[in-house]
Amino acid sequence: MQLNISAPEILDLQVPKDFVRGCPRSVRMDIDHLLLALEALDLEAVEVMLVLIEQLGLQKTIPSRVAFWRLRNTNPLRRNYQRASLSWDELKALVKIVCTLTRQLDTGLRFLISTQQQISEGKIEALGLQQNQAHLENYIDRFKSLYIGRMRSPSPLDNEEIRELALQLLTRLLLCSGVAGEYRLWNSLFDGAIA
Amino acid sequence: MIQRSYSLPSCTLLIDGISTSGDTLSILSGFSCRFSHQPEAIEGGLDLLKALVKVVGAYAQALKSNTPLTIPEGHVRLEPEGKYLHLLSINANEANANTTKKIEIKLNTVQLFDLMESLDRLCCDATTLPDLRLVTQISDYRSQAQLNSQAVPAIAGVISLAIAATVLYFVPTPKPETKPVQPVPTQTKPLPKVSTPPTPSVSPSDSPESSPSPNSSPSSN
Numbered sequence: 001m002q003l004n005i006s007a008p009e010i011l012d013l014q015v016p017k018d019f020v021r022g023c024p025r026s027v028r029m030d031i032d033h034l035l036l037a038l039e040a041l042d043l044e045a046v047e048v049m050l051v052l053i054e055q056l057g058l059q060k061t062i063p064s065r066v067a068f069w070r071l072r073n074t075n076p077l078r079r080n081y082q083r084a085s086l087s088w089d090e091l092k093a094l095v096k097i098v099c100t101l102t103r104q105l106d107t108g109l110r111f112l113i114s115t116q117q118q119i120s121e122g123k124i125e126a127l128g129l130q131q132n133q134a135h136l137e138n139y140i141d142r143f144k145s146l147y148i149g150r151m152r153s154p155s156p157l158d159n160e161e162i163r164e165l166a167l168q169l170l171t172r173l174l175l176c177s178g179v180a181g182e183y184r185l186w187n188s189l190f191d192g193a194i195a
Numbered sequence: 196m197i198q199r200s201y202s203l204p205s206c207t208l209l210i211d212g213i214s215t216s217g218d219t220l221s222i223l224s225g226f227s228c229r230f231s232h233q234p235e236a237i238e239g240g241l242d243l244l245k246a247l248v249k250v251v252g253a254y255a256q257a258l259k260s261n262t263p264l265t266i267p268e269g270h271v272r273l274e275p276e277g278k279y280l281h282l283l284s285i286n287a288n289e290a291n292a293n294t295t296k297k298i299e300i301k302l303n304t305v306q307l308f309d310l311m312e313s314l315d316r317l318c319c320d321a322t323t324l325p326d327l328r329l330v331t332q333i334s335d336y337r338s339q340a341q342l343n344s345q346a347v348p349a350i351a352g353v354i355s356l357a358i359a360a361t362v363l364y365f366v367p368t369p370k371p372e373t374k375p376v377q378p379v380p381t382q383t384k385p386l387p388k389v390s391t392p393p394t395p396s397v398s399p400s401d402s403p404e405s406s407p408s409p410n411s412s413p414s415s416n
Contacts (some may be wrong), residue, residue, distance in 0.1 A: 036299065081412075083325075110305050113304050113305055114303070114305055116279070117279040117303050117304065120278060120279055120338040121279075127296070162406050168261055170257075171304055172259050172261075173238040174304070174305070174308050175255055175259045175308060175311070176259070176260065177308075178308070178315050178316075179312065179315050179319050180312065180315045180318070180319055180329055182332065183329065184255070184256060184259065184331060185259075187256060187331040187332075188260050190261040191259075191333070192260060192262070192287060
């Protein structure tokens with residue numbers, strides 16, 4: 001029975017009324033960072049995203065690989081930032097892609113977040129889980145190299161801040177992998193954003 | 196009598212109820228929520244379930260924005276403990292006869308997610324308690340927290356200003372007249388000394404008459 005549960009239509013992603021000037025900067029940054037974290041989690045994430053665009057019927061909004069790349073370059077921190085903004089439909093499409101892909105990577109996310117907690121509690125040595133720690137470090141390193149490669153230089157964040165961001169994004173991704181993930185992610189994007 | 200279960204790796208939510216029409220479980224008779232790391236289960240009625248949905252929903256939303264908040268609602272309270280733990284405490288005195296004591300459960304982020312997800316599935320399930328709604332609004336709680344954090348510095352500022360004002364009130368005001376009087380004669384005295392030598396050199400005959408007049412004018416001032 002649980003498999004039939006899906007978010008009801010009432011949970012339509014509604015554009016907040018205050019944001020008349022289009023998608024705020026912080027939202028464009030957030031959604032791009034989430035996509036970047038997914039890429040760091042799964043090396044083939046971009047290919048999967050392109051397949052998902054077709055499966056979710058989003059070709060109208062994102063017709064090609066280049067169009068997808070352009071959408072991601074609306075992040076003001078990007079090296080190739082062209083001062084373009086996201087339309088609400090494009091943002092909704094990206095939110096759908098993030099949530100659908102996150103659901104597929106759910107197990108890996110749980111694993112990495114648990115490892116993160118074990119590291120903070122100093123249990124890695126005692127439990128002999130150095131291998132898990134290496135997985136987490138791998139993720140952080142991949143995220144770091146993706147971030148430094150894509151964002152403008154000099155990098156807007158230093159090494160420690162990038163690491164912190166990578167870890168925060170894990171929790172955020174986990175929380176949007178649920179059945180109402182899209183709705184929760186949509187609301188969290190606008191939380192604290194300036195119109 | 197219908198039972199619905201929402202099970203996730205670390206949390207199982209059981210809903211017991213009665214159906215009034217078809218498959219829809221519309222009247223709740225009780226629920227229990229059990230964590231795999233905790234022998235005690237959370238049990239109660241509709242009020243407790245609603246509070247739980249509200250607290251967990253709002254807390255998860257705040258956590259997602261990287262701004263953990265303490266969310267109190269009725270007898271349920273969820274607060275951050277350190278960076279990776281979350282403390283769920285339930286004061287179940289009046290909630291139901293089944294539970295009579297305070298339950299405190301420490302959850303890590305994954306367990307919190309499982310709790311949120313089981314409640315979200317319940318909220319999104321149109322065949323079980325259709326009245327339950329997802330909670331994503333946290334502005335109420337945030338404004339409370341902000342008010343507290345903003346009020347303290349503001350009040351402290353006003354109080355410190357008041358203390359400073361009362362202390363400075365007793366400090367005597369300095370008298371401005373004493374200082375300018377002293378420098379005036381010291382500056383004026385050298386002037387006649389310089390002026391007096393040339394006067395005798397220019398005209399020795401007029402010196403007795405002209406010399407007293409410049410000397411007298413500065414002294415009177």
